[in-house]
Amino acid sequence: MTVRTSLARLGATALLALGALAGTAQAASTLTPAGTPIDNAAKLDYSVGGIGQDQICSSPSGNSTKTCTFTSFKVDNKINLNVTTTDTTPGVSAIPGSTSTLTFVLTNEGNETQDFALSTTSNLSGPVGYMFNGTSATTVADAFDPTNCKIYDNAAPTTEITSIAGLTAGTSVTLKVACSIPPGQVNDEIGAVTLVATAREVGKPLVALIESTTNSPTVVDIVFADGSGTSEDGPRDAKHSARSAFKVSTAAIRVTKTAETICDPVGGDKSGTPPYAPKSIPGSYIQYTVLIERVDTNTSRSATLTNLKDTLATANVTFDSDFITGANVAGSPACAAVGAAVNPGAATSTGKSFKVIWSGAARASFGGMTGTQYLTASGNYTAPDINVNWNSVLPVEPGYAAGELKPGDKLQLIYNVFIK
Incomplete structure (x- = not known):
């Protein structure tokens, strides 16, 4: 905005005095609020021939009297x-x-x-x-x-x-x-x-x-x-x-399930010279291995296993509740005694249905950094579902929560079926 002041007479000598702002001044830390009216006027003192004259106060359109009309505007919205x-x-x-x-x-x-x-x-x-x-x-x-x-x-x-x-x-x-x-x-x-x-x-x-x-x-x-x-x-x-x-930021867990034919009722198991390759025919003995492993290096995240479920195709296979001997399956004499051979050292675990192998940091429940447990079918298998509760298999112990798997830890769950 431009403030205009009209002089009463040409040739006059004057002292110009600016009026004070009538609105709110901008402080160092605050902006002048939008809508604030800014009003001011210019007041002119002057003399003619050495004789003082009435002060002239400005107006937006020009003024020659002492009556002020403020030049005004509103602060805009920034x-x-x-x-x-x-x-x-x-x-x-x-x-x-x-x-x-x-x-x-x-x-x-x-x-x-x-x-x-x-x-x-x-x-x-x-x-x-x-x-x-x-x-x-x-x-x-x-x-x-x-x-x-x-x-x-x-x-x-x-x-x-x-x-x-x-x-x-x-x-x-x-x-x-x-x-x-x-x-x-x-x-x-x-x-x-x-x-x-x-x-x-x-x-x-x-x-x-x-x-x-x-x-x-x-x-x-x-x-x-x-x-x-x-x-x-x-x-x-x-x-x-x-x-x-x-x-x-997470834990990366990999689950791998493999199936190996341990023996068939025609040629038996892999023992013998030359080695025999058992086939997957009715009466054959199949061993499943489920490998669960923590494959990341993120130590800031805890991974907790809860339950593993595997629904067997019981229309075609029979769960081996005693995989140490396999003796519970009639009609497969060639495979009946294979269990002890494929699970060396497990003879004292007759009657167990699952083998669990641990590899990783030392766990007391497995006797160290590596170890083996055997589980019965009771509580873990109700046809046709295998349900293994890892909170029970991996209990709370020093350095570990129940079911916890840390980077580099591995678990193997092994169980067997016969093909009908």
Whole structure:
């Protein structure tokens, strides 16, 4: 705005004194609020021929009297906002199949109370940059999309929101974004989520603000002054965004099941010269081995085995409840005495149905770093289902929770069937 002062007479000598501002001054830490009237007038002292004259006070249209008419305008609405994340690099640790949470902070850096619409995006791909703690982190590949993301005010963490109402200028609000981590992700994979905030008029969170194209002194014009946060927003669009990420931290367990034909009723077992290769025909003795192993190196995550279930095809096979001798299966004399031969040292375990072999860190229940247990069918097999409870097989002991498998640990569960 330009203040114009009209002089009463040409050739006069004058001393110009500016009137004090009538509005609120901008403090060092605060912006002058939008809508604040700024009123002022210029007062002129002068003399003619050495004789003092009445002071002249200015007006917007020009004045020659001492009556002041303020030159006035209203402070316009500077729309400025900032979204950051307080999460730290390399991202929030998350387990596949869980719901995990990111943290963002929205600050109203404008000069007016505003509503803010909130939204998230997670369908990113390829190299993506992050702004952990406001500092650029190394660009990494976005490997998966977190799903079902919901936004919460940190002050009310159980109520989902889509906007923030009446955020006062200069204040901030902490926001939580909770997302589902899809199952099947592997260690160190990154899933990025962007929180986007868009300034709105108070009480109208669904109505977009329109930036003023003209400047009217009597109207609070709207000026977009925001910068760009991520690729989800641009400069001067009344939006700002920040990106955080989940980093998968899990345990990788591999399960391998193999079947070996131990003997058949025609040629017997593998003993003899030359060795015989038993075939899988009716009456043959089949040994299943289920290998369970922890194949990652992530010591920060505990993996706990609960139950193993195997439903046998009992229309075609018979479970061998005493695999040490196999004597319970009629009609297979060639295989009846094979059990002791294929399970050396197990003669004292006659009547047992399962063999469990441990390999890994020392466990007292297995007598050390390696060891063997035998389990009966009772409690572990009810036709047609094998159900082994690992909390019982791997009890609580020093350094281990019940059923726990640590990196490098291995278990083998061995049991047999006869083909009908």
